[in-house]
Amino acid sequence: MNVAQQLINGLALASGYACVAIGWTVLLGAARLVNFAHGQLYMLGAFVAWAAMHRAGLPYWASIPVAVAAVGLLGAAMQRLMGRLMLEHNLTSLMIVTLGFGYVFQGAAARLFGGEPQTLASPLARGTIRMGELWLSPQDLLVFGVTAALFALIWFVLEKTRVGATVRAVAEDPKLAQLFGIDASLVYLGVFVFEAATVAFAAALVAPRSPILTSMGFDEVILTFVVVVLGGVGSVLGTLAASLGLGLFTAFFGALVSPAYTTAAAFAVVLAVLVLRPGGLAAR
Amino acid sequence: MTSPAVLACRGLGARYGASTALADVTLEVGASQMVGVVGANGAGKSTLVNALAGWSRGRPVTTGEVWLDGEPMAGVSAHERARRGLVLVPEGKGVFQELTVEENLGLVRPVADPAGRHVWTRDDVLGLFPRLGERRRHRGGALSGGERQMLALARALLAAPRVLVLDEPSIGLAPRLVLDLLVTVRRLVDRGLSVLLVEQNVRAAFEVVDRVFLLERGRVVGHGATDAMRGDPRIVEAYLGALVP
Secondary structure, three states, X not given: OOHHHHHHHHHHHHHHHHHHHHHHHHHHXXXXXXXXXXXXXXXXXXXXXXHHHHOOOOOXXXXXXXXXXXXXXXXXXXXXXXXXXXXXXXXXXXXXXXXXXXXXXXXXXXXXXXXXXXXXXXXXXXXXXXXXXXXXXXXXXXXXXXXXXXXXXXXXXXXXXXXXXXXXXXXXOHHHHHHOOOOHHHHHHHHHHHHHHHHHHHHXXXXXXXXXXXXXXXXXXXXXXXXXXXXXXXOHHHHHHHHHHHHHHHHHHHHXXXXXXXXXXXXXXXXXXXXXXXXXXXXX | OOOOOOEEEEEEEEEEOOEEEEEEEEEEEOOOOEEXXXXXXXXXXXXXXXXXXXXXXXXXXXXXEEEEOOEEOOOOOHHHHHHHXXXXXXXXXXXXXXXXXXXXXXXXOOOOOOOOOOOOOHHHHHHHOHHHHHOOOOEHHHOOHHHHHHHHHHHHHHOOOOEEEEEOOOOOOOHHHHHHHHHHHHHHHHOOOEEEEEOOOHHHHHHHOOEEEEEEOOEEEEEEEHHHHHOOHHHHHHHHHHHOO
């Protein structure tokens, strides 16, 4: 086993997990809301980008903002339909309703885009960067760089700006926030649109690694849930650390033991961590 | 209705399902006036101030009319009323526990049109409550009860209130702190602020307010100038007792 190559593979996987989880980090971590249609929004992001390329003839780079805008608008529509559940922090109903949205999106996508596997072709996914025996794709490097920059930006906005304090205030007590003159429903709209738009952005960057199907999404939402909870709800840096740990574990376990058991083994580690540290890695 | 009052309501009512919490309440708070609402537990005091602010943690059905500086508040949301200067400090938890003192104060947006508003700067409120300056990096949840009330009051002042509505600010405070806090508020009233004070500590409230409304089972059963109400037998019997000569 080439340890350095597995490190690179692990970092590439980790940055993909983290990139897909960014929106949820803010949604669950900062605003304490859930969206179990996250995986289907990821699928839609990938397919809208694919359709923009193959049906509208746009280049890959132009398909990204199309996917971000379309899925962001869908997020806004979802938020408007669930506004009251959010204001009352009714997480159980939100979970059920967003799961329902996920199934509706999946059915609609199958109707719109068909059931065949497709490829979202990025010009960077084909090339290879070689350093001696080590290699990675330019797309992996792009995902890594963009994810790092996005996490740094989100941490800064949430912790150091008035907008971030407003989001955290609404997360803690949306009713009290109203007495501070804060329109909590507008904050929820912003957070939901951000979540939907960033998962579409992540899909446009991460999906070129493998074929895309309208039935995908479940793995993405579970992985996202795992890294956000494992990192510690409320911690942006915890999510980043959990993604890194999970990515490296998956890469090394796959190389040392067997790729067939990596998911089961990863969940065993997650269970162990949460038994030992119920608040996640970032728990004090 | 055109009213000279800064805050006024007429026929204000609230019910939760079949249970009536507030019925037919009419009151006014004039400019630079401090009005007290007193009553026993469950009399409807908090329901009254919440209905004025258009705010509640439950889902009451409210009726009646509210005016802020003569402007009707029907259909105006709680956050918009706060922005327009109807500033409520709710009972108990009036600050964010997970945000620092600085962040709590920073949430308040500067007022675009300060006409008719009592504008306080950050320096003003820290001058009023120097302890908050020393604790500015501490989270709301790490403050003492008194410090939390100072912070709640400080953020309310930063919101440039036309009228400040305080719901039981004395809860959880030591008796000496209660009077300190109410005297501080009274000084603000003397500088021009209008205040509606709901207070269970009736003796302390009578030291600072100009007018008193007595609430029983959701209805106003008596009101008048503080000195006149001091002799009201219901007030004497239930709240002031031996203190009245």
